[in-house]
Amino acid sequence: xxxxxxxxxxxxxxxxxxxxxxxxxxxxxxxxxxxxxxxxxxxxxxxxxxxxxxxxxxxxxxxxxxxxxxxxxxxxxxxxxxxxxxxxxxxxxxxxxxxxxxxxxxxxx
Amino acid sequence: xxxxxxxxxxxxxxxxxxxxxxxxxxxxxxxxxxxxxxxxxxxxxxxxxxxxxxxxxxxxxxxxxxxxxxxxxxxxxxxxxxxxxxxxxxxxxxxxxxxxxxxxxxxxxxxxxxxxxxxxxxxxxxxxxxxxxxxxxxxxxx
Numbered sequence: 001x002x003x004x005x006x007x008x009x010x011x012x013x014x015x016x017x018x019x020x021x022x023x024x025x026x027x028x029x030x031x032x033x034x035x036x037x038x039x040x041x042x043x044x045x046x047x048x049x050x051x052x053x054x055x056x057x058x059x060x061x062x063x064x065x066x067x068x069x070x071x072x073x074x075x076x077x078x079x080x081x082x083x084x085x086x087x088x089x090x091x092x093x094x095x096x097x098x099x100x101x102x103x104x105x106x107x108x109x
Numbered sequence: 110x111x112x113x114x115x116x117x118x119x120x121x122x123x124x125x126x127x128x129x130x131x132x133x134x135x136x137x138x139x140x141x142x143x144x145x146x147x148x149x150x151x152x153x154x155x156x157x158x159x160x161x162x163x164x165x166x167x168x169x170x171x172x173x174x175x176x177x178x179x180x181x182x183x184x185x186x187x188x189x190x191x192x193x194x195x196x197x198x199x200x201x202x203x204x205x206x207x208x209x210x211x212x213x214x215x216x217x218x219x220x221x222x223x224x225x226x227x228x229x230x231x232x233x234x235x236x237x238x239x240x241x242x243x244x245x246x247x248x249x250x251x
Binding site for chain 1: 167195248
């Protein structure tokens with residue numbers, strides 16, 4: 001997907017046991033420029049990611065709406081319990097509607 | 110809003126117009142996120158450093174006591190900064206596929222302040238947790 005957005009970095013195990021909780025860490029390089037400088041709320045052009053969506057086997061399992069208080073290079077850690085092998089899809093979208101997508105597979109034995 | 114907090118807001122409106130405007134924006138953002146339900150204290154932990162060296166990158170962990178089953182789980186968690194130029198930080202939408210109702214992220218804080226987390230549960234209840242953080246260097250480039 002050509003978007004001008006950076007490639008996200010995702011840390012997720014390649015395999016897990018059935019019923020095990022796995023930790024997923026995501027880091028998306030982005031300035032998260034709110035445009036705010038002191039009392040001036042439009043000091044520089046705004047450039048913000050607005051949403052991250054995580055799907056497991058096509059179903060949304062976690063999503064984040066990101067607002068001004070989210071730090072640059074949005075970083076998220078969350079925990080998923082797997083019963084069977086799963087395909088994960090991660091999508092970040094900015095306020096201009098551009099998006100970037102990444103995928104990962106976790107094999108459950 | 111309770112009578113006491115309404116009175117407090119009214120006093121703030123008289124004494125500190127700028128602070129009162131910030132309180133009104135915070136109140137509106139919270140209502141938009143969780144609706145009219147009155148939040149209950151407890152059942153959720155919000156962890157931030159007591160002193161953040163760099164307000165631009167403050168680590169935050171929010172954990173709700175929840176079995177995360179189809180019948181009983183956390184639907185969403187909403188974070189607010191009470192003394193940033195705008196109160197919204199992030200809203201997380203959870204599902205029973207998550208092993209636990211915990212999210213870690215990094216936020217920006219302009220100055221010393223209280224951070225508020227609200228969690229909406231599948232039974233309609235709303236939980237509230239707060240944390241106070243002092244900020245050595247503000248994170249809103251102001």
